[in-house]
Amino acid sequence: MVFVQRIDNGTYLTPSETDLRDLYEYPAGLEAPCIRLNFVASIDGAATDDGKSAGLGTPADKHVFEVLRDLTDAVLVGSGTARAENYGGVVVSDEARAWRVAHDRAAVPPIVVVTSSANVDPTSKLVTGAEIAPIVVTLESAPTDRIRALRDAGATVITTPGETVGSHDIRDALADAGLMRILCEGGPSLFGQLLDDDMVDELCVTTSPTLVAGDAGRIARSSTTRSRPMRPAHILTDDDGTILVRWVREHPGTAKA
Known part of the structure; x- marks a missing residue:
């Protein structure tokens, strides 16, 4: 397993365990819970394989899964x-x-x-x-x-x-x-609810290098459709094709009405 991160000047680096914690650390000085979600999906958007998200896991995804749990409250x-x-x-x-x-x-x-x-x-x-x-x-x-x-x-x-x-x-x-540092691991209905209520501060999503098809659902599900602009804080890749992105909103952890 080899993580690679692209940095601003166009070069690449392999982050250490300390680097990974720094990359995924929560913002400092939170005044309200910062809610981060973590999901894995297939290339074609399936949230599960054979009914479970674990079926989509890769070594890189499992590694970051542990890092995210290490950081959370x-x-x-x-x-x-x-x-x-x-x-x-x-x-x-x-x-x-x-x-x-x-x-x-x-x-x-x-x-x-x-x-x-x-x-x-x-x-x-x-x-x-x-x-x-x-x-x-x-x-x-x-x-x-x-x-x-x-x-x-x-x-x-x-x-x-x-x-x-x-x-x-x-x-x-x-x-x-x-x-204050919250890691939400699902499921799709809870993600959809938090998204509807503008409570999603971050999304860490892994794209598993596999196609699933079938009738598997998406990582978020709700009765409404709303746009929530996010920006990538970083993008990591593994040599097996796994892609891991940390998406953030502009002002995580701020109180929401």
């Missing part, structure tokens, strides 16, 4: 994706753990699951096998037995009013917990 995910991808807690290497502590981050970031109905299995490895208990953001109207079971299993449950868990509810819950 919390991993945000929808409950459907957590079930489909069989999520567990974040696993951090000893080296990354030391780096995180030295850079004013908790040793291990929690998983934050969004679910209107508190539909998270309290016996799943996400709850019982995680070093850091997950945070579940759900509705006040979610079944009380589910909420109780999750709390009894050690999960932190945050409830919000309304008929759905809105993007502002998610952002406020993250901010109240002091979680």
Whole structure:
């Protein structure tokens, strides 16, 4: 695996592990959560292969996936994706753990699951096998037995009013917990919701060197179509054809009405 980054003067370099962390580091001085999404897609735009995004992964994608988790305060995910991808807690290497502590981050970031109905299995490895208990953001109207079971299993449950868990509810819950550097790993519906509500600060997208076709969906899905201009902060390539781009908006982490 050989990463190559094109720089402004037209030359190329191979970034070290330190370089990768610098390339993907969050902006300093955040006053509100900076929400970064990470997705992989095929050349023809499929978000999954055989129903799972893991089927599109490459060594370079998996490497950057780990770097992004090393940098974040919390991993945000929808409950459907957590079930489909069989999520567990974040696993951090000893080296990354030391780096995180030295850079004013908790040793291990929690998983934050969004679910209107508190539909998270309290016996799943996400709850019982995680070093850091997950945070579940759900509705006040979610079944009380589910909420109780999750709390009894050690999960932190945050409830919000309304008929759905809105993007502002998610952002406020993250901010109240002091979680500012956010890595959202999906799924497409949560991405679409955040995009509709203008909550997407960054998108790290990997183009996997494969064609899928079929009826696989896109990385973002919603009932509306809106344009959100972004700019590439950097572009990396691997010698197997993988392309990794970090797209950013102009003012990440600013409060949104």
